[in-house]
Amino acid sequence: MPTLGLLARWIRGHWSIENRLHWVRDVCFDEDRATARSGHAPQVMSALRNLAITALRLAGVTNIAAALRHHARDPHRPLITYKIT
Numbered sequence: 160m161p162t163l164g165l166l167a168r169w170i171r172g173h174w175s176i177e178n179r180l181h182w183v184r185d186v187c188f189d190e191d192r193a194t195a196r197s198g199h200a201p202q203v204m205s206a207l208r209n210l211a212i213t214a215l216r217l218a219g220v221t222n223i224a225a226a227l228r229h230h231a232r233d234p235h236r237p238l239i240t241y242k243i244t
Contacts, residue, residue: 180209180212183212183223184205184208184209184212186224187223187224190205190208211227214240214241215227215230218240
């Protein structure tokens with residue numbers, strides 16, 4: 160029986176990752192229709208998307224789509240989020 164509890168936690172953990180990262184990448188960045196398909200481009204673009212999502216989450220953002228729109232309106236906002244300026 161302890162094995163079923165472990166399996167249930169693993170499944171919940173998997174869906175937690177799916178909901179917090181993969182779904183956001185699919186919906187907010189429309190990753191399924193990305194055109195980068197050769198060489199290292201797909202992996203690099205995926206890493207950049209993950210970096211953007213992680214930076215926003217570390218900044219306390221809960222709505223990634225709204226935060227992306229907010230940051231897209233002013234080129235200085237992403238620099239402030241990354242503490243570059």
